[in-house]
Amino acid sequence: MLEPVNSGAELIREINETLTATPTLWWLGHAGFIVRFANITFYIDPCLTTPPGRQRLTASPLDPSQLKHADMIFTTHGHPGHLDAPTVSAMLNASRPAKVVLPKSVADEAHAAGIPYTRMTTTDSGLRVEYFKDNLYGRVYAVPSAHPELAWTRETGYPYLGYLIRFGRWTVYHAGDCTPYPDLARHLRPFNVTVAILPIGGMYFSPSDAAELAAEIGAKWVVPMHYGTFSEDRESEFVSHMLGHWPGQKFRVFQVGEGWTVPEE
16 A cells, blocks of 8 residues: 555644745645635645445545544545545544534435534535634535436435635635536636546546646646555556646646645736
């Protein structure tokens, strides 16, 4: 099993001590990311246990029961690698003020897995979740993701979401599990995306799809995800394609446990 480049108490210390003028991201493996701005710490799709039927290729970088700094936890949809109920429950126990934000259609499933309704904030496409801490302000908008269909219903809304996390003039887009669809760029353009975190390989985004979406929405950076944790390596193809065919598009490929501060431009 591969080891993260940073993990455990050292990684927690790094997160807690990071105070930057632009957002800082850490990759937790699979689709899991931390987004921190000043002293606000958001987790997106943390999967720090091993879901049933899966086998880890890379060790989990963090023990969720030790994470006392989470301000919000965002879940893009109800599949086990994204709504990892043991991880979320342990994080909520450790970070007592935190809540988990999730599609409204997933609330009953999450409750059945042991997450109290009182610790949830439900959302849907077009809605905004706001967060205030020490005079700092974060806004998170939801947009539909196709997995591979949008699967919208009047009763439950969109079961698969992407999140746009906005701090000041910086916007980080996390697509969740999403395949390209015709209206995706239209949903994203108004938000002036700085970093687009996109799933690559399989039925998701090809390297060319990722670069084309970034160009359509004017994203300064592309970050690939959804590889190397429970499945084969896909980032090598992404890197070679970007360097060979999209030399003007900036991108960042993470190792598990690695942090990166978005450059000020």
